[in-house]
Amino acid sequence: MDLSATSLKPAIADRRLLVIDGHSLAFRAYFALPVENFTTSAGMATNAVWGFASMLSRVILDEHPTHIAVAFDVKGGTFRNELLPQYKGTRDAAPEDLLTQLPVIQRLLDALGVTYIEKPGFEGDDVIATLATMGEQAGFDTLVLSGDRDAFQLIDDKITVLYPGHHFKDLKHMTPQAVEDKYKVPPQRYPDLAALRGETADNIPGVPGVGDGFAAKWINQFGSLDGIIEHADEIGGKKGEALRENIEQVKLNRRVNALVRDLDLNAQVGDLVLAEPDLSAVDKLFAELEFGPRTKQRLLKAFPGGESSRITTEEPESECAIEDPTIDDIDTDGFEGWAARHIVEVLPAGEVHVDSLDDPSRTVNAFWTIHVEGTILHGESTPWSLSVLAPDRHAVVLSPAQAREQSAVISRLLASHAGTCAMHGYKEQIHLLAALGIEAAHPWFDTQLAGYLVESDYHPDSLDAAVSHFLDVQVESRKDQPSQGELLLDGDQAQGDAGEIDEVLAARRVACVSALVCKLVPMMSQRRQYELMHTVEIPVSEILAAMELRGAAVDQSRLVDMRDRFAAEAREAQEQAWDAANKRINLQSPKQLQTVLFDDMQLRGTRKTKSGGYTTDASALQEMAIRNVNNERASMFLVSLLRFRETNKLKQIVQSLLDEVNGNDGRIHTTFEQTVAATGRLSSVAPNLQNIPNRNVAGREIRGAFVPGEGYVSLMSCDYSQVELRIMAHCSGDESLIEAFRSGADFHRYVASLVYGIPVDDITADQRSHVKAMSYGLAYGLSTYGLAQQLKISPAEADVLKDKYFATFGKVHEYLETLVSEAREKGYTETMFGRRRYFPGLRSTNRRVRDAAERGALNAPIQGTAADIMKLAMIKADGALREAGVRSRIILQIHDELVLEVAGGEAERVTDLVSRAMETAVHLDVPLDVSTGIGDDWQLAAH
DNA sequence: TACATCGGGGT
DNA sequence: TTACCCCGATGTAT
Numbered sequence: 009m010d011l012s013a014t015s016l017k018p019a020i021a022d023r024r025l026l027v028i029d030g031h032s033l034a035f036r037a038y039f040a041l042p043v044e045n046f047t048t049s050a051g052m053a054t055n056a057v058w059g060f061a062s063m064l065s066r067v068i069l070d071e072h073p074t075h076i077a078v079a080f081d082v083k084g085g086t087f088r089n090e091l092l093p094q095y096k097g098t099r100d101a102a103p104e105d106l107l108t109q110l111p112v113i114q115r116l117l118d119a120l121g122v123t124y125i126e127k128p129g130f131e132g133d134d135v136i137a138t139l140a141t142m143g144e145q146a147g148f149d150t151l152v153l154s155g156d157r158d159a160f161q162l163i164d165d166k167i168t169v170l171y172p173g174h175h176f177k178d179l180k181h182m183t184p185q186a187v188e189d190k191y192k193v194p195p196q197r198y199p200d201l202a203a204l205r206g207e208t209a210d211n212i213p214g215v216p217g218v219g220d221g222f223a224a225k226w227i228n229q230f231g232s233l234d235g236i237i238e239h240a241d242e243i244g245g246k247k248g249e250a251l252r253e254n255i256e257q258v259k260l261n262r263r264v265n266a267l268v269r270d271l272d273l274n275a276q277v278g279d280l281v282l283a284e285p286d287l288s289a290v291d292k293l294f295a296e297l298e299f300g301p302r303t304k305q306r307l308l309k310a311f312p313g314g315e316s317s318r319i320t321t322e323e324p325e326s327e328c329a330i331e332d333p334t335i336d337d338i339d340t341d342g343f344e345g346w347a348a349r350h351i352v353e354v355l356p357a358g359e360v361h362v363d364s365l366d367d368p369s370r371t372v373n374a375f376w377t378i379h380v381e382g383t384i385l386h387g388e389s390t391p392w393s394l395s396v397l398a399p400d401r402h403a404v405v406l407s408p409a410q411a412r413e414q415s416a417v418i419s420r421l422l423a424s425h426a427g428t429c430a431m432h433g434y435k436e437q438i439h440l441l442a443a444l445g446i447e448a449a450h451p452w453f454d455t456q457l458a459g460y461l462v463e464s465d466y467h468p469d470s471l472d473a474a475v476s477h478f479l480d481v482q483v484e485s486r487k488d489q490p491s492q493g494e495l496l497l498d499g500d501q502a503q504g505d506a507g508e509i510d511e512v513l514a515a516r517r518v519a520c521v522s523a524l525v526c527k528l529v530p531m532m533s534q535r536r537q538y539e540l541m542h543t544v545e546i547p548v549s550e551i552l553a554a555m556e557l558r559g560a561a562v563d564q565s566r567l568v569d570m571r572d573r574f575a576a577e578a579r580e581a582q583e584q585a586w587d588a589a590n591k592r593i594n595l596q597s598p599k600q601l602q603t604v605l606f607d608d609m610q611l612r613g614t615r616k617t618k619s620g621g622y623t624t625d626a627s628a629l630q631e632m633a634i635r636n637v638n639n640e641r642a643s644m645f646l647v648s649l650l651r652f653r654e655t656n657k658l659k660q661i662v663q664s665l666l667d668e669v670n671g672n673d674g675r676i677h678t679t680f681e682q683t684v685a686a687t688g689r690l691s692s693v694a695p696n697l698q699n700i701p702n703r704n705v706a707g708r709e710i711r712g713a714f715v716p717g718e719g720y721v722s723l724m725s726c727d728y729s730q731v732e733l734r735i736m737a738h739c740s741g742d743e744s745l746i747e748a749f750r751s752g753a754d755f756h757r758y759v760a761s762l763v764y765g766i767p768v769d770d771i772t773a774d775q776r777s778h779v780k781a782m783s784y785g786l787a788y789g790l791s792t793y794g795l796a797q798q799l800k801i802s803p804a805e806a807d808v809l810k811d812k813y814f815a816t817f818g819k820v821h822e823y824l825e826t827l828v829s830e831a832r833e834k835g836y837t838e839t840m841f842g843r844r845r846y847f848p849g850l851r852s853t854n855r856r857v858r859d860a861a862e863r864g865a866l867n868a869p870i871q872g873t874a875a876d877i878m879k880l881a882m883i884k885a886d887g888a889l890r891e892a893g894v895r896s897r898i899i900l901q902i903h904d905e906l907v908l909e910v911a912g913g914e915a916e917r918v919t920d921l922v923s924r925a926m927e928t929a930v931h932l933d934v935p936l937d938v939s940t941g942i943g944d945d946w947q948l949a950a951h
Numbered sequence: 952t953a954c955a956t957c958g959g960g961g962t
Numbered sequence: 963t964t965a966c967c968c969c970g971a972t973g974t975a976t
Contacts (some may be wrong), residue, residue, distance in 0.1 A: 173953085596971055598957055615963095617957070625958060657959060660970065685966055689962085696968045699961035707960080732962095788964035797963075859963095867965040871962090875966095903962045903966090953976075961967080 025143040025277060026073035027136050029154035030080040030124060034060055034113055036155060036172060038106045048298045053105035057112050057297060064122075065310035067170070067179070068282070071151055075143075075280040078117055078124040079135035080110070086131050088264045092212065112297070119289035120311060123280050127271055133158055137267035140167050142277045153179070157202065158265050160187055163195035192224040200233035203261035204251075212261055215254045217247050226251075233262055284313040328526035330475070330483055333403035333515045343404060343414045347421050350398035351376045355428040360452045365538035372529050374399055375452060377430045378422070379518040380411075380440035386556050386677035387670060389443040393510065394418075395518035403515045408444060415445035422449045432456050432471055432521045435549040435682060439557070450546050455524040457545045460683035461537040462528060464845050467684050475520045478527050483520060540842055544876065545682065547883045551898070552680045552690070559675030560697065560899050561717030561909070563945075567666050570709060574659035581652035588645035595652050598624050605632070609642050626650060658707055661700070665713070668695045675717060680901070687868050688843050688875035689903060698902045700946075714946035719895070720909045725949040726922050726940045727905035730755060731874045732787050738932040739840070739873075740823030744816060749934035756780040762816050763809075782813050786824065787870045789863030824866055831865035839872035840930070841880075877929050877936070878904060885925035892921060907946060915942055 037059025046055035068076070117124045125135050136152055136159065143150040144166050152159050153170045163169055163184055170179040180186065187195045204223035206214020226243070230236045236243075237259070240252050251258070285308060294304050308314040338346055355374055376398055382391035394411040396418075397403045406414065422429060422441075426449040431437045433456040438448045459466070459474055468474035475483060532538055586592045589608070593600040598617075601624045605611050613622025614631055622628070633646040668676050681691040692698040700714075701707025716722050733755070737745040748758045753768065760779040761768040778799055785795055796806035814821040828850075831837045836846040845868045849861030878901065885906065886898060896918040900907035906926070910918055919940050926938045941951030 594972080596958090597973080598971095599973075619956070623957085653959080657970095661960070664969075681967095684968095687966055689966065691967050692961095693968065696961080699959090699968065701960060703961085785964060788966095790964040793963045795964085863965065871965060874962095905962085953974100955972105955974085957972085958970095960969085962965100 023075065023146075023148045024071070024073045025075040025077070025139070025148040025150045025280065026067065026071060027139045027143070027150065027152050028064070028067075028076070028078045029132050029136060029152075029156060029159070030078040030113065031110075031132055032155035033063060033153065034106065034110060035102070037063060038103070038109070043105065048296075052297075053109060054112075054297050054299070056106055056109040057116060058299065058303070060113050061116060061303070061307050065307045067151075067153060068310035070179075071170075073151065074282055075148065075277060076122055076282050077139055077275075077280045078122060079132040079139065080114070080124055080126045081132045082126045082128045082130075084128065086129055088131070092260055092264050112293075115293055116290075118286075119293055120285045120307075121283035123275065125273055125275060127273065130268060130271060134268040134271055135273065137162055137269045138271040138273055139277070139280075141269040142273075143167075146277050148277065157207075158199065158267060160195050160198040161265075161267060162269075163187055163198075191220055193227050197227050197232060199262060199265045200227055200236075202265055203233060203258050204236075206261065207265070212264065213254075213257060214261070215247070215250050215258060217250050222247055233258070282312060285311050328479055328523045330479070330481065330516065330519050330523045331401065332512065333397055333401045333519050335511055335515050336402050336404050338404050338406075338410075343406070343410075344417045346404055347396070347417065350400060350402055351396075351421065351425060354399060355425055357424050358427045360427045360450065360542060365542065366533060366536040373526075375428045375430050375522075375525060376425065377518050377522045377525065378418075378437070379432060379514075379521050380437055380444070381514060381517060382440045382443070384436055384439045384679075386439070386559065386679075387672055389439045391440045391443050393514040394441075394444065395514045397515070397518040397522050401519075403518060405511045405514045411444045411446070418444075419447045422447065426450055427452050429453075430455065430521060430525045432474070432524065434546060435553045435556075435680075438550065438553040442557075448550075450542075450550065453525050453529070454541065454546060454549070455521055455528055456683055457541055457549070458528040458532050458537070459524070461541055461545070461843070462531045462535055464683075464686045464688070464843075471517065471520055474524060479523055483516065535844060536842060537844070544841065544879050544883070548879045549682060551882055551886050552682060554897075555899055555901070556677055556679055558897060558899055558909075559670065559673065559677035560907075561675045561715055561720075562665065562669060563713050563715050564666065564669060564674060566713045567662050567710075570713065571659055571662040571666065574655050574662060578652055578655040578659055581648045581655060585645055585648035585652055588641050588648060595649060596656070601649070604645070609639075609645070611636065611642060626653065654706070658701065658710070661707075662710060662713075664695050665710070673717075678900075685875075686845055688839065688872040688879075690875075690901060697900055708947055708950075711950070712945045712947035714907075715944065716909050719911065721912045722910045722915065722942050722944060723946050723949045724896075724908040724910050724915070724918060724922070724940060724942045725905055725946065725951065726908070726919075726926060726938055727902075728874075728878070728926065729937045729939055731877065731904050731936070732870050733783055734932060734934045734936065735840075735870055735873045735877075736787065736820055736823065737934050739869075740817075740819045741933070742817050742819035742823070745820060746934050749937075756783065759783060759816075763812050778809055779813070782809055786820065787867055789866045827869055828862050828865050837865050837869045837872075839869050839876050841873070841876040843872050843876060845872065874904065881926040881929035882906065884929055885922045888921045888925050889918070892917065894918060894921075907949070910942065 034056045038056040041055040041059045043053050043055045046058050047053055114124055125139070126132070127135050133154070133156055136154060140150045140152055140162050144164075148166070150167045151170055152162060152167065155172050157171070159169050160182060163182055165184065169182040171182050172178065173180050184195050187193070187198060191198060191201055193201050201220060201223040204215055204218055204226070205220055206212050226236050227233070230239050236251075237255060240248070240255060243251060290304065290308070336346060355376060376396065378394070378396050380391050380394045382389060391408045391411065393408070394406045395403055411418065429449070429451040430453040431451045432454065434448070434451055434454045441448045455474065459468065459478060466477060468477055472483065475481065532541070582595055585595055589604045591604060591608075593604060595601065598621070602621050605624065606613055606622055611632055612635070614628040615623050617623050629646050629650050633643050633650075636642040636646070665676060670677055676695065676697070678692045678697045679694050681693060684691045690698075701710055714723065733745075734749055737749055744762060748755060748762070751758060756776050756779055757768055757771050760771045760775045763779055764771070764775060778801075781795060781799055792803050792806040792810055795810065796803040799806065827837060831847050832850045835848070835850075836844045838844050845864075847861045847865050849857045850865060852858045852861065882898065882901065889896060889898075894914045894917060895911035896908055896914045898906055899909050906922065908918060908922065919942065923938045923940050927936050929936065939951050941949045943949040
C-alpha cells in the first residue's frame with residue numbers, strides 16, 4: 009500500500025488560539041537585544057519592536073495558530089494594588105526608550121491585523137485568562153505565551169503555556185504534566201503554591217523558609233491551600249509556626265494571584281482569526297523604523313498570504329506528515345487476529361534482504377512500526393506502553409500487562425516480519441521489549457541509527473527532537489512520565505480518562521517513528537547508508553544491548569579502600585598547598601588559583617584561556633614549576649597543587665564508579681551511546697568506562713578493581729595496535745609504511761630509522777618518541793607548533809622533522825591532502841565502509857572554522873574506519889563465541905580494545921577466537937596486529 | 952536552577 | 963596552536 013495517499017494531512021488542530029502577553033514579550037525583547045544595534049538614524053530605539061516582531065513570526069511558524077490576540081497592561085493601578093499596596097512595588101519603572109516602543113508595537117499589530125486588548129483596572133494576565141477561557145469554551149486549543157508564572161493556573165488539556173527559558177526564544181511547552189513534573193502539584197494548585205512561596209518579582213512576601221518543595225508537600229498532604237489553612241494547627245516545626253504567623257498574607261496572596269477569567273472584553277474569539285496583513289501599512293511602518301526587506305519578509309512569511317503559508321495550510325512539502333492513527337480496540341478482537349489482518353496478511357514475511365537496499369531509486373512504503381515507551385535501567389527497565397502501527401495507519405496500544413500477555417505473539421511477529429519492521433532506537437527497544445518478555449529481531453529500519461548515519465553531527469536526544477529536526481514540525485507526543493494511576497492498566501482498571509489520553513499520545517509516538525522512516529528512507533538510499541545500517545549498526549546494537557545488560561563486575565571493597573586512600577592523599581596535598589599559599593583557597597577554582605599564582609605570587613603566566621585569564625592547566629603549572637625552582641613557596645605550591653589535582657581526580661573517578669554500582673548484582677552497567685560520536689565511534693555514559701585511567705601506575709590501579717564476576721575466572725583484554733596508522737598505510741598505499749608494518753619490527757623504531765636514515769639499532773629513545781608523536785599527530789592534523797609544544801622542541805626543529813617524515817612517506821602526505829580536497833569537493837568524507845560525515849565548515853570564510861573543518865576532514869575517515877573495523881570485529885567475535893558455545897563474553901569496548909569475562913577452562917579457546925576475529929575483521933594491505941592478555945583483573949589482563 | 956567555562960580522564 | 967568523547971566543580975545569570 010502507498011502511504012503517501014493516506015498520510016498527508018498534518019496533525020494540526022483545526023482551531024488553535026495563540027494569546028500573547030504583550031508587555032512581557034516586549035520587556036524580554038528589549039532586554040535581550042542591545043539597543044545600540046537597533047536605533048534609527050533619528051535616534052529612536054527599535055530593539056523591542058524588532059524582537060517582538062521576530063518572536064511573533066517565530067511562534068506563529070512553530071505553532072500554527074489559526075487565531076491570535078495580544079493582551080497589554082494599562083497604565084494605572086489594578087484591583088490588586090488595592091488589596092496589596094506594595095504589589096509589583098519593587099519593579100523598576102520601565103526604561104523610557106522601552107515605553108516609547110509600546111505604541112509602535114501596537115501600530116505594528118494593527119498593520120498585521122492582530123487584535124490587541126487592554127482593560128483598565130485589570131492586568132494583561134486577566135485579559136489572557138479570559139481569552140483562554142473563552143477559547144476553551146469555543147473548542148479551541150489555546151497557547152498562552154507569557155513570562156509570568158501566574159499563567160500556569162490556566163493550564164489544562166486544552167491550554168498550554170509557552171514559557172520563555174534562559175534565552176527568550178526557547179519556549180517551554182508547559183502542559184499539565186510539565187507543571188506537575190516541575191512543581192509536583194497540578195496546574196490548578198499552582199497559585200496555592202505561589203501564595204505560600206511568595207513572588208519576589210512582584211514584591212509579594214511568602215511564608216519565610218517555605219519554598220516550592222514544602223509548599224508542594226503541604227498541598228499534596230491537605231489537598232489545597234484551603235485544606236492547609238484548615239489544618240494549619242497540625243503542622244509542626246518552625247515552618248508550621250511561620251505559616252500560622254503569615255496566614256493572612258498567604259490568603260491575601262492567593263486572592264491577588266487569582267486571575268480573572270470572566271472579563272467583558274467586547275470581543276469574540278472567532279473574530280481573532282489570523283488575517284492577511286495590511287501590506288502598505290507594514291511598509292510604511294517599516295520604513296519609519298528602518299527595518300530592511302529581509303526582516304519584513306521573515307515577518308510576513310508567518311502570516312496568511314506570506315511566502316510559506318501555502319506550505320502550512322495546504323500539503324507539507326514532504327510527504328511525511330504525522331497523522332494520529334486510528335486506534336483499534338483489541339478487547340473485542342484479540343491482538344493476534346488484529347496483527348494477522350493488518351500486518352501478516354498485508355506485508356511479506358521474512359528477513360531483510362540487503363542486496364538492493366542502497367539503490368537510490370528505491371522507495372519503500374510498506375512497513376509496520378513498533379514502539380515501546382518506558383525508562384531504561386539495565387536489569388530493571390520499566391515499559392509504559394507498547395504500540396504497533398500497521399501500514400493502513402491503524403494502531404494498537406497495549407499496556408505493559410497486555411503486552412506481557414501477548415509476548416509470544418509479538419515475538420513471533422517480530423521474527424516473521426523483521427524484514428518490514430521499523431523502530432526508533434533498536435538497542436533501547438531491545439531492553440524495553442525484554443522487560444515485557446518479548447524477543448526483538450533485527451529490524452528493517454531504525455530511525456535513530458538512520459538519522460545518525462545521514463547526519464552524524466546532529467545528535468537528537470529524544471524522538472521528539474529527531475522529529476522536529478528531520479520533519480521540521482513540532483508535535484506534542486510525549487509526557488515525560490506517566491504519573492501515578494495514569495500508567496496504562498489492564499481491562500477493568502484501565503478505562504479512566506487518563507488512560508485514554510495516554511493511548512493517543514502513545515499512538516502518536518509510533519506515528520512519529522513511521523513519519524521519520526518516510527523521511528529518512530530516501531536520504532539513506534541517496535547517501536547509500538543502508539548497507540552500513542544492516543551489516544554494522546544494527547548487529548552492533550544487539551551486541552551492545554547484551555553488554556549493557558551484563559555490566560562489569562567490580563570489587564567494591566577495593567574501590568572503597570582506593571577512594572579513601574586517594575582522598576587522604578588529596579587532603580594532604582591540599583594542606584601543603586594551603587601552607588604555601590598562606591590561604592585556604594578552593595584548589596578546584598581556577599579563578600581563585602589565578603589570584604594566588606598571578607596576583608599574590610606574581611608568577612608569569614603562560615597561555616591564556618578564552619575568557620582572558622592565564623590558564624592553570626597541568627602543563628602550565630609544570631612549566632611554571634620549572635621556571636621557579638628557586639622560589640620555594642611557589643614551587644611548593646605548584647607541586648602540591650599538581651599532586652592535589654591528580655589524586656583528587658582519581659578519588660572522583662573511583663567515587664563515580666562506586667555511585668554507579670548496581671545494588672542487585674554489584675556490577676556496573678554503563679550505557680554505550682551508538683549515535684553520539686560524529687566519527688562513528690561509540691561513547692560510554694553513566695558511567696563512562698572508556699576513560700578509566702591507564703597512563704600512570706596510580707591511575708591504572710583502578711583497573712584492578714574490575715574483576716571477573718560470579719561464574720567467571722578471569723578477564724581478558726584484546727587490543728589493536730596502531731590501527732589508525734595501519735589504516736593510513738593501507739589507504740595511502742605508501743610502500744615504505746606498508747613495509748614497516750609487514751616487517752614485524754618495533755614499528756616506531758623502524759620508522760625512525762627510515763626518517764633519520766640511520767640503522768635501527770642506532771635510534772635513540774628521543775628519536776623514537778619524536779617520530780612516534782609525529783606519526784600519531786598526522787591523523788589529527790597536528791601543526792608544527794603543536795608538535796613542537798608536545799615534544800618540547802623548537803618549532804623550527806619540528807618543521808625539520810615534519811619535512812623529513814613526509815620526504816620518507818610521500819604517499820601518506822599525498823593521501824592526507826587528498827582526503828581534505830575530496831571533502832571540499834563533495835562536502836563530506838567517507839570511511840572505507842562508506843560511513844559519511846559532512847563538513848560544511850570547509851567552505852567557511854572564517855579561517856579558524858575552516859582550519860578546524862580541515863582537521864576534522866583529515867581525521868574523520870581514519871578514526872571512522874578504525875571504528876568501523878572494531879564494530880565488524882565485535883560482530884565477528886560475538887558470533888564466533890556464540891557458535892563455539894562458550895560462556896565467555898564481551899563486556900566492554902574501549903575504542904580499540906575489547907574486554908571479556910572469561911569462564912573457567914575457556915581461556916585459550918577464547919583468546920584464539922577473539923584475536924582471530926579481530927585480526928580478520930577486514931583485509932588490509934598490512935596485517936592487523938592484535939595483542940591479548942589475561943588475568944585476575946583488568947589491570948593484570950594488560951599486556 | 953540552568954548554563955558556560957575550566958580542567959582532566961580515555962583512545 | 964591535534965581528532966573524538968564524558969564528567970565534576972565553579973561561578974554567574976536567572
